[in-house]
Amino acid sequence: MAETQEFSIGQMVRVKRLWPTDHHRVPYYLKGKIGQVATCLGPVENPELTAYFKKSSDQHILYRVRFTHANLWGGNQTDETYADLAGKWLCEPEG
Amino acid sequence: MTDDKQAMGHTHDETRGAHDLGGFLNHLLAHGIDARISREEMPKTPYEERADAMLLLLSNAGKGLLNIHAMRRASEQFTHEDYLKLSYYDRWLRAMAALCIETGVFSDQEWQAKQQQVLSQNKAAQQRKSD
Incomplete structure (x- = not known):
């Protein structure tokens, strides 16, 4: 089953605070952080399964999320980081 | 460093793999790792x-x-x-x-x-x- 797009462009999202030891494509420094959906990149295969040679019938929807450095690292920095994150790793900011 | 303070504040450091040390400068330094990016061309x-x-x-x-x-x-x-x-x-x-x-x-x-x-x-x- 293909996941349908659940976040819209411009929406604020939080990266889920999950710390699995299995392979996943979310850097530690983004977990729990709030960013803004910049683009929806569409469906991709699930690397969390492919990494273990498991076939993934479900496809992830990948979003490009924008994080300000002030938010990630504090201070008054104006730089931004974009990260491509799967919908399953995102939730509402208050979540 | 505010980034390190932030990282240290988490209670999940033990799950942090060696591949995932972004913004964790103190950890690298504590392990004697030079965290600077080398801009020198490496021989192939x-x-x-x-x-x-x-x-x-x-x-x-x-x-x-x-x-x-x-x-x-x-x-x-x-x-x-x-x-x-x-x-x-x-x-x-x-x-x-x-x-x-x-x-x-x-x-x-x-x-x-x-x-x-x-x-x-x-x-x-x-x-x-x-x-």
């Missing part, structure tokens, strides 16, 4: 090209025996010490070997035997050179 060595060729042959472009996600996963399973000590292509080679053993391309015994064989060949060649 033949074994790096061979490692690259081997990965292509084993990957989906070739035999389809492994994929880039599995390669990353295999590298993440190294100990912190190994991960940080090994060079980029050494990590590739070790990950490739681990995945080949896992998927039965060759056995651990065959891998060990081959390494021994190459080591003794090198030793013999070195001996001849110095004679």
Whole structure:
């Protein structure tokens, strides 16, 4: 089953605070952080399964999320980081 | 450093793999790791090209025996010490070997035997050179 797009462009999202030891494509420094959906990149295969040679019938929807450095690292920095994150790793900011 | 303070504030540091140290400068320094980015051009060595060729042959472009996600996963399973000590292509080679053993391309015994064989060949060649 293909996941349908659940976040819209411009929406604020939080990266889920999950710390699995299995392979996943979310850097530690983004977990729990709030960013803004910049683009929806569409469906991709699930690397969390492919990494273990498991076939993934479900496809992830990948979003490009924008994080300000002030938010990630504090201070008054104006730089931004974009990260491509799967919908399953995102939730509402208050979540 | 505010980034380190932030990272240290988490209670999940123990789940943090050696591949995932972004913004964790104090941790790197505590392990005696120079976290600066080297801007020097590194010399290309033949074994790096061979490692690259081997990965292509084993990957989906070739035999389809492994994929880039599995390669990353295999590298993440190294100990912190190994991960940080090994060079980029050494990590590739070790990950490739681990995945080949896992998927039965060759056995651990065959891998060990081959390494021994190459080591003794090198030793013999070195001996001849110095004679």
